[in-house]
Amino acid sequence: xxxxxxxxxxxxxxxxxxxxxxxxxxxxxxxxxxxxxxxxxxxxxxxxxxxxxxxxxxxxxxxxxxxxxxxxxxxxxxxxxxxxxxxxxxxxxxxxxxxxxxxxxxxxxxxxxxxxxxxxxxxxxxxxxxxxxxxxxxxxxxxxxxxxxxxxxxxxxxxxxxxxxxxxxxxxxxxxxxxxxxxxxxxxxxxxxxxxxxxxxxxxxxxxxxxxxxxxxxxxxxxxxxxxxxxxxxxxxxxxxxxx
Numbered sequence: 001x002x003x004x005x006x007x008x009x010x011x012x013x014x015x016x017x018x019x020x021x022x023x024x025x026x027x028x029x030x031x032x033x034x035x036x037x038x039x040x041x042x043x044x045x046x047x048x049x050x051x052x053x054x055x056x057x058x059x060x061x062x063x064x065x066x067x068x069x070x071x072x073x074x075x076x077x078x079x080x081x082x083x084x085x086x087x088x089x090x091x092x093x094x095x096x097x098x099x100x101x102x103x104x105x106x107x108x109x110x111x112x113x114x115x116x117x118x119x120x121x122x123x124x125x126x127x128x129x130x131x132x133x134x135x136x137x138x139x140x141x142x143x144x145x146x147x148x149x150x151x152x153x154x155x156x157x158x159x160x161x162x163x164x165x166x167x168x169x170x171x172x173x174x175x176x177x178x179x180x181x182x183x184x185x186x187x188x189x190x191x192x193x194x195x196x197x198x199x200x201x202x203x204x205x206x207x208x209x210x211x212x213x214x215x216x217x218x219x220x221x222x223x224x225x226x227x228x229x230x231x232x233x234x235x236x237x238x239x240x241x242x243x244x
Contacts, residue, residue, distance in 0.1 A: 001190035002033055002151040004048040005160070005177055006117040008129040008141050011170045012201040012208075013119050016177045017048045018151075018185070019212075020192035034196045035060050037077050040206045043122040045077055045086055046198060050151035051114035051134070055097055059114065062093045083128040084140075087118045091136035098134070115150045120200065127202055155187040156180030170199060175223060178213070182224045195220075 004017040017033040031053065037045040047063075049056035066076035066089070080086055094114065102112050112134055119129040131148045132138040141148055143166040149157060156179075163176045174197070184191050199209040213220050 001188065002050045003153070003156060003181065003184050003188075003191045004033060004050055004117055004150045005147060005156070005180060006046075006048065006119050006129050006141075006149075007147045007160075007164060007173050007177070008119070008127060008143075008166070009146060009164075009170060009173060010167050010202070012199065012204070013046070013121075013127050013129060014170065014173050014177060015046050015048060015117070015119060015196075015198045015200075016181065017196050018181065018191045019194050019196060020190065021053055022190040028192075030194070032196060034198065036198065036207055036210070037120075038207050039078055041123070042205060043078070043120065044200055044205060044207055045083075045118070045120035045122075046200070047090065048117040048150070049114065050116075052110070052112070055101070055112065055114040056116070058097045058101070059090070059093045059116065062096060063089065081122065082125055083118070083120060083122055083130070086120070086122075087130040087132055087138045087140075090116050090118050090130075090132045091138055094132060094134060095136040098136075117148050117150055121202070121205065123205060127200065152184055152188050152191050156184040159183065170201070174199070178220055178223050179227050182220075182227065193220075 002018055007014040019030045019032055021029045021031045033049050035047045063077060067078060077086060098112055105112055114134050116132040118132055121127040129141045130138045146166040147160055147164060159176055159179050164173055181195055193215045195213040197211050197213055201208045
């Protein structure tokens with residue numbers, strides 16, 4: 001399993017993904033699930049993947065292969081004119097992989113399970129964030145619900161729901177997302193550090209900050225400790241029920 005979060009804020013986009021792959025308790029490895037495509041001064045596109053690793057790797061490699069096409073009419077991540085079109089390309093890649101592998105996976109009792117968060121900005125339009133499903137269809141986030149999660153979402157969702165708004169400060173959002181990851185990692189062994197995190201600031205048209213956060217990262221350790229101790233303090237301060 002995995003956990004990925006994308007936030008669309010007034011100040012820009014925030015992406016975070018874990019790196020653990022799990023094919024059983026004796027087959028745990030590290031594999032990046034965040035993929036950054038950048039043409040400075042023109043576009044920044046970020047993909048984060050969850051689901052069957054073989055499927056999601058095939059989708060990403062298919063999109064990378066399109067970039068090497070010599071056909072001027074061939075659409076790819078670096079020549080489409082909108083993030084909507086980028087999400088469409090990812091959906092098409094998903095369907096292509098399904099057409100190739102879907103029946104074979106079904107014969108082996110394996111579900112075609114994959115999802116991709118697609119975010120970024122292309123010059124001339126605002127930053128946008130999409131969630132692409134296994135069928136290749138997709139939805140776009142909005143200011144009222146400015147985030148998407150994929151993978152193991154339930155443990156890290158409450159803090160984001162309570163804290164993050166479209167006008168939240170970027171560094172507050174980073175702090176919130178790290179707490180969300182800590183809650184998820186604490187409750188689910190299939191999600192684990194390192195955490196890949198990227199900040200994109202609106203209209204910068206280049207990846208502003210990319211960081212891999214390990215369990216030993218001083219700031220992450222401070223946040224984890226402070227959040228755990230703070231929860232215990234708040235819990236202790238709450239009144240006990242007087243009706244029983």
